[in-house]
Amino acid sequence: MTAGVRPEEARAIQGQTAGFVTRLAANIIDMVVLAITWVGFLLFISLARFIAHPLRGWHLPEPPTWESGLTICLLAIVYLTIGWSGTGRSVGKRMAGLSVHTSSGAQLKAGRALARAVLYVVFPIGFVWVLVSRKNKSLYDILLATSVVYDWGLRQAHAPAAVPEASARER
Amino acid sequence: MAPDDDSKRAPEAGGPAAHRPFDPVGRATHLVLGSAAVVLGAVGRGLLRLGTESDPPGDGASTGAAAASHGSTPQARSEPAQSNPGGPNESRGSDDAATASWPDMPNAAEMALAVVGVGAEVTRRLVGVAAAAATAAERGAAVVMQHQPVPEAVDRFREEVTSLGERGGAALRTSVTAAMDYGLNVAAQVVPGVVTRVDLDGIVEQVDIGQIIDRLDLNEIVGRLDLNAIAERIDIERILGRLDLAAITQGVLDQLDLTAISQRVLDQLDLTAVAMRVIDELELGELIRESSSTVTVEAVDALRVGGMNADRFVAQLMNRILLRRNGEAHSPDGPEAADASSREPRP
Numbered sequence: 211m212t213a214g215v216r217p218e219e220a221r222a223i224q225g226q227t228a229g230f231v232t233r234l235a236a237n238i239i240d241m242v243v244l245a246i247t248w249v250g251f252l253l254f255i256s257l258a259r260f261i262a263h264p265l266r267g268w269h270l271p272e273p274p275t276w277e278s279g280l281t282i283c284l285l286a287i288v289y290l291t292i293g294w295s296g297t298g299r300s301v302g303k304r305m306a307g308l309s310v311h312t313s314s315g316a317q318l319k320a321g322r323a324l325a326r327a328v329l330y331v332v333f334p335i336g337f338v339w340v341l342v343s344r345k346n347k348s349l350y351d352i353l354l355a356t357s358v359v360y361d362w363g364l365r366q367a368h369a370p371a372a373v374p375e376a377s378a379r380e381r
Numbered sequence: 382m383a384p385d386d387d388s389k390r391a392p393e394a395g396g397p398a399a400h401r402p403f404d405p406v407g408r409a410t411h412l413v414l415g416s417a418a419v420v421l422g423a424v425g426r427g428l429l430r431l432g433t434e435s436d437p438p439g440d441g442a443s444t445g446a447a448a449a450s451h452g453s454t455p456q457a458r459s460e461p462a463q464s465n466p467g468g469p470n471e472s473r474g475s476d477d478a479a480t481a482s483w484p485d486m487p488n489a490a491e492m493a494l495a496v497v498g499v500g501a502e503v504t505r506r507l508v509g510v511a512a513a514a515a516t517a518a519e520r521g522a523a524v525v526m527q528h529q530p531v532p533e534a535v536d537r538f539r540e541e542v543t544s545l546g547e548r549g550g551a552a553l554r555t556s557v558t559a560a561m562d563y564g565l566n567v568a569a570q571v572v573p574g575v576v577t578r579v580d581l582d583g584i585v586e587q588v589d590i591g592q593i594i595d596r597l598d599l600n601e602i603v604g605r606l607d608l609n610a611i612a613e614r615i616d617i618e619r620i621l622g623r624l625d626l627a628a629i630t631q632g633v634l635d636q637l638d639l640t641a642i643s644q645r646v647l648d649q650l651d652l653t654a655v656a657m658r659v660i661d662e663l664e665l666g667e668l669i670r671e672s673s674s675t676v677t678v679e680a681v682d683a684l685r686v687g688g689m690n691a692d693r694f695v696a697q698l699m700n701r702i703l704l705r706r707n708g709e710a711h712s713p714d715g716p717e718a719a720d721a722s723s724r725e726p727r728p
């Protein structure tokens with residue numbers, strides 16, 4: 211399956227900004243993880259209710275839509291914030307071989323990671339700017355000076371060089 | 382004559398006589414004959430002396446003649462004259478008459494001696510002829526003994542005898558085989574009838590097998606057996622080749638109640654302990670981790686490679702849509718990005 215993967219080729223792209231498809235795949239995996247987490251959360255609540263009131267029987271909670279949406283959004287923000295501020299990777303980005311860094315190559319701090327996560331959840335369409343951007347940057351990357359690069363763990367992903375002129379021009 | 386002839390002819394003939402230079406028979410014959418001649422000569426001289434001494438006085442002339450012929454002394458011739466002094470005239474007259482009638486007639490002794498000599502010579506010649514004849518007969522017999530007058534006939538006779546021997550052996554073997562076949566045929570015809578008439582069951586019932594077994598010392602019998610030698614003689618492959626293992630296995634399986642056997646085995650087995658022991662031996666957890674991690678890594682790598690290729694494709698597509706030149710857009714960040722940005726056309 212990996213017969214066509216050459217370590218030299220993979221090493222050559224480490225640290226380069228990731229493209230649209232890879233980042234989209236990572237986001238889809240993160241959404242699946244969030245969905246599973248949400249279902250697990252509902253099962254946990256129902257189990258707790260069943261234990262507390264077994265005579266009422268076993269049934270999944272059916273929260274209102276706004277309540278579910280708000281919970282999922284909060285869950286996503288927490289999940290992405292933890293992932294990006296810790297190792298720079300959520301589960302989806304880890305599987306896709308990506309990591310999130312600042313434009314100078316430093317690791318994201320909690321505040322910037324939280325802001326990026328909030329923007330990510332509130333305005334997800336900003337991700338599509340990757341298609342238009344000449345440097346594969348989404349709106350969140352442009353606003354928060356972050357970058358998503360290929361990072362397979364083969365080497366320390368080198369910090370992307372700061373291109374002030376390009377960033378200013380994009381802005 | 383014979384020895385001289387042999388000594389002269391033997392080298393020239395080159396026959397069997399040349400290999401026998403010494404002829405003891407001939408030598409012995411001549412020795413005997415020579416001895417006989419010497420004896421006869423001695424006897425003849427004795428008789429002559431006796432005859433001379435017994436001659437009458439009237440025979441003085443003859444005596445004197447004989448003595449003269451035999452070298453007698455004058456003294457001997459004068460002795461008869463002295464011994465017969467009475468009538469010398471009378472005896473001398475008769476001798477003269479006899480001498481006148483038979484002047485050269487030998488006396489009896491000379492005659493006897495001549496006869497003996499002639500006889501001896503005749504005997505010697507006869508013996509020589511006999512010896513020559515015997516030698517010739519011996520040579521002829523040797524030639525006959527050494528010569529095979531009819532070798533081909535003898536060989537043919539020998540071959541005939543050998544052929545007859547072989548034919549006789551073959552006939553004997555054929556006869557033995559035929560006799561055995563005939564005997565077996567007879568036995569095959571007779572034995573079934575005998576078996577049907579004999580009450581084998583009754584005989585077997587009368588046999589006390591237990592008593593026979595009690596008498597047998599099986600340990601001693603088994604101890605005498607060379608089981609290794611027996612095992613070496615057994616051709617296992619040949620036995621297995623003759624066996625219809627499929628039919629045997631099918632027959633065994635038909636007779637076996639596998640369900641009951643399996644149930645009994647399962648009842649007696651502690652499967653949990655066996656499974657735990659197998660898992661402990663196999664380190665199954667480590668195997669699962671290694672295999673799952675390997676599969677996961679390979680899947681993830683494939684996903685990543687596919688994503689990279691898709692990224693390039695989408696970037697090129699967007700460059701065409703946005704009318705960008707390749708290499709200007711989607712340049713990677715990092716050291717390469719600086720070069721790409723330097724090449725970026727200024728609007």
